[in-house]
Amino acid sequence: xxxxxxxxxxxxxxxxxxxxxxxxxxxxxxxxxxxxxxxxxxxxxxxxxxxxxxxxxxxxxxxxxxxxxxxxxxxxxxxxxxxxxxxxxxxxxxxxxxxxxxxxxxxxxxxxxxxxxxxxxxxxxxxxxxxxxxxxxxxxxxxxxxxxxxxxxxxxxxxxxxxxxxxxxxxxxxxxxxxxxxxxxxxxxxxxxxxxxxxx
Numbered sequence: 001x002x003x004x005x006x007x008x009x010x011x012x013x014x015x016x017x018x019x020x021x022x023x024x025x026x027x028x029x030x031x032x033x034x035x036x037x038x039x040x041x042x043x044x045x046x047x048x049x050x051x052x053x054x055x056x057x058x059x060x061x062x063x064x065x066x067x068x069x070x071x072x073x074x075x076x077x078x079x080x081x082x083x084x085x086x087x088x089x090x091x092x093x094x095x096x097x098x099x100x101x102x103x104x105x106x107x108x109x110x111x112x113x114x115x116x117x118x119x120x121x122x123x124x125x126x127x128x129x130x131x132x133x134x135x136x137x138x139x140x141x142x143x144x145x146x147x148x149x150x151x152x153x154x155x156x157x158x159x160x161x162x163x164x165x166x167x168x169x170x171x172x173x174x175x176x177x178x179x180x181x182x183x184x185x186x187x188x189x190x191x192x193x194x195x196x197x198x199x200x
Contacts (some may be wrong), residue, residue, distance in 0.1 A: 007122075014121050020053060022062040023087060031112040032061065032087070039118055049073055053082070059124060060084045064098050076102065083128040085120050087112065117197070147185040154188035157195045168191035 019036065023029040024047050036043050044054065049062065053075050064086045075081055083103040088095060089110035099107060106120045107129040151173065158169035173191065177184040 010122050010126060011118075013044075014118070015123060017041060017058040017121070017125070018054075018056050020057045020060045020082075021045045022049050022060060024063060024065065028063070028110050028112045030088065032115070032117065035112075035114045035117045036116070039121070042122075051075075057082050059121070061087060062102070063087045063110075063190075064089070064095055064102075068137070083124050085124050094104040103149075127180060137155065145189075147183075149184050149187045154191040154195075157191055163196065 019041050021033060021036070021043055023032065023045065025045075028117065029045065033043065033045065033189060046059065050073060059082050067110070075133055076084070084104055085108055086099045086102055086104050087108045089109055105124045108116060108120050151170075154173060155166060155169045158164055158172055159166060162169070162172075164172070164197065173184055173187055177187040
């Protein structure tokens with residue numbers, strides 16, 4: 001039952017996406033946009049590829065075409081770049097390299113058929129959410145490690161200047177943080193700043 005609810009939620013989220021279709025005006029684009037309309041997606045079309053994406057673009061469906069391969073897409077290099085679904089007409093080393101460069105989770109084959117478009121959207125949306133969640137988790141771990149390093153340095157500074165044991169120095173930091181109602185890492189930075197100002 002949970003999986004059914006999840007798929008229903010994903011379908012609802014897909015309809016809220018703002019899609020950009022970067023594709024020549026041909027039969028494939030006509031079939032693709034017709035299917036997107038049937039699904040209920042909000043989308044706009046562009047050709048050739050843009051240097052800057054429209055504001056609020058959530059996902060890009062892009063033709064892996066000789067014209068697009070020769071054009072640099074600066075927006076792809078940004079950390080918050082939207083996920084891309086490549087539309088692939090043929091397979092060769094150059095096309096494969098382009099798909100890998102796009103960090104795609106899946107592709108849509110050309111000639112485009114209605115079957116598979118919704119699955120590609122759902123898979124890309126789900127996987128991109130998972131990737132963002134992992135990146136956020138890693139950032140939190142890195143931030144926590146940085147905070148621990150600051151706290152450790154401040155603890156050592158208090159041990160040296162006040163001749164305290166490690167547990168006593170940490171307790172000084174903790175009590176000061178509670179008194180000032182600030183995170184302990186902020187108090188640790190204050191201690192380090194004061195220590196540096198005194199030349200210790």
